[in-house]
Amino acid sequence: MPISFYLAEGDSPHHTLSPEIQPFALDLTRLALEGAALQDLLVSVCTALEAPVSLEDREFNLLAHASPAGKTARGLEAMVRAEGTPPARLRELEDSGLLRQLRHQEQGLTTLPAGCEQPESRHVLPVVVGGTLHGFLSCFDLDGQAGPRTPLIMQAAQAGIAVGLLRDNGLTDGEHRMRQQFQQELLGEHGPVQLERLQRKASYLGIQLAPTYWPVMLEFDVAPPEEQLAEEVRKLCNTLGGLLSFRQAVITHRPRGATILYPVKDGHPSLDKIKEMAESLRQKAMQSLPAWGASVGVGELPQDCTGIHRGLQEARHALRIGRTTQGNGRVTSFSELGIFRMLLQFAHSQDPGEFACDALQRLLDYDQQADKELVKTLHAFLSCNGNLTETSDRLYIHRNTLKYRLERIRDITQVDLDESEQRLMLHLGLKMHQISQTLRERG
Numbered sequence: 001m002p003i004s005f006y007l008a009e010g011d012s013p014h015h016t017l018s019p020e021i022q023p024f025a026l027d028l029t030r031l032a033l034e035g036a037a038l039q040d041l042l043v044s045v046c047t048a049l050e051a052p053v054s055l056e057d058r059e060f061n062l063l064a065h066a067s068p069a070g071k072t073a074r075g076l077e078a079m080v081r082a083e084g085t086p087p088a089r090l091r092e093l094e095d096s097g098l099l100r101q102l103r104h105q106e107q108g109l110t111t112l113p114a115g116c117e118q119p120e121s122r123h124v125l126p127v128v129v130g131g132t133l134h135g136f137l138s139c140f141d142l143d144g145q146a147g148p149r150t151p152l153i154m155q156a157a158q159a160g161i162a163v164g165l166l167r168d169n170g171l172t173d174g175e176h177r178m179r180q181q182f183q184q185e186l187l188g189e190h191g192p193v194q195l196e197r198l199q200r201k202a203s204y205l206g207i208q209l210a211p212t213y214w215p216v217m218l219e220f221d222v223a224p225p226e227e228q229l230a231e232e233v234r235k236l237c238n239t240l241g242g243l244l245s246f247r248q249a250v251i252t253h254r255p256r257g258a259t260i261l262y263p264v265k266d267g268h269p270s271l272d273k274i275k276e277m278a279e280s281l282r283q284k285a286m287q288s289l290p291a292w293g294a295s296v297g298v299g300e301l302p303q304d305c306t307g308i309h310r311g312l313q314e315a316r317h318a319l320r321i322g323r324t325t326q327g328n329g330r331v332t333s334f335s336e337l338g339i340f341r342m343l344l345q346f347a348h349s350q351d352p353g354e355f356a357c358d359a360l361q362r363l364l365d366y367d368q369q370a371d372k373e374l375v376k377t378l379h380a381f382l383s384c385n386g387n388l389t390e391t392s393d394r395l396y397i398h399r400n401t402l403k404y405r406l407e408r409i410r411d412i413t414q415v416d417l418d419e420s421e422q423r424l425m426l427h428l429g430l431k432m433h434q435i436s437q438t439l440r441e442r443g
Helices: 022-033 038-049 074-082 087-096 098-103 149-186 195-205 226-243 271-288 305-326 339-349 358-369 374-383 388-395 399-413 420-442
Strands: 053-057 062-066 110-112 121-129 132-141 212-220 250-254 257-264 294-298 331-333
Touching: 022 038, 022 149, 038 053, 038 062, 038 149, 053 074, 053 149, 062 074, 087 098, 098 110, 098 121, 121 149, 132 149, 149 195, 149 250, 195 305, 212 226, 212 250, 212 271, 212 305, 226 250, 226 257, 226 271, 257 271, 257 305, 271 294, 271 331, 294 305, 305 331, 305 420, 358 374, 358 399, 358 420, 374 388, 374 399, 374 420, 388 399
Parallel strands: 294 331
Antiparallel strands: 053 062, 053 132, 110 121, 121 132, 212 257, 212 294, 250 257
């Protein structure tokens, strides 16, 4: 007597199994419950159908596939190359309305006609449990040889495939959450790092924890539009992950970029090498994301993993101060910041606004309203230690133009630029102004 089966409590019966199909359905479900891999389940389905088959997740990423000996499908080969249904094929299906039909489960089995990168028709069955779509089981029809048993076998396979997907998704989601928690703990996002606890978690997850890591931060120079930002950050992290796939680096998302923890063993790599690596990563990442540009900061090397959180703060300061003082598209290490490191300590212990320099503030106010070149000129003059020739060359202006601007600066600030103490006051004031801008930007 034929039997009906349900995928989950509350689901409608999808079909009635005939006696000849029942053993296959029950065997496949038993295999799934016993822990058989999705690939093994697909081999069983492939054997029953005598045709190439594939299994994709709900985003059309390829999970498993199988083909009978001597039978290949060019459409399946294209899927394997693209690691799922090729984008061009998805666009084609979207334009025809078939993609919406599949995703919204408007009917059970859907036949996709031959098309872009798929010379064979393809029978697709959404795998649905409790009203939730979990993936797509496909059978490729070679030369129209699929017979009337194809839909029956695919529907019979649905229960076993659903069990396998639910099992693997549950394990994957649980491990993903644990890895996220481990990364957050390593980054010090939940307070001080407890090294012994961190090592136990790493051992459980099969992660080889390095004695320490170089803290590196990469950030877009120009923020992508809000609607694109998350996707662009994801692309960036995927690119970095591919470039560092054999280095056991830890890569995490940031609002406008990524953090990289690069493992260190026996003092290698050195700071110079990590800066070279960071510049190489920056350039290669920007090849695929050229519109936004990126800068990189490198923190001090922590003694062990308990210092990573501070190292990342230093990397962020290095990145943003380097961008403010030297421009976009640079790699800056915290060790290069010089006096900025002292000023940062002051800024963190005091309100930067309390470091008042009235003379400089008058110049900043004037620059906003009028000339807009005087602060830049003062910065170059002070950086060149008051050397007029070097300053005019740096600014690409005539020496007389420089003298005129310096006279305007003297008039506005009421400061004698020939007096070293006065120059030092203005120089520190300019640097603290840059620190204040960096700290406001950090928010």
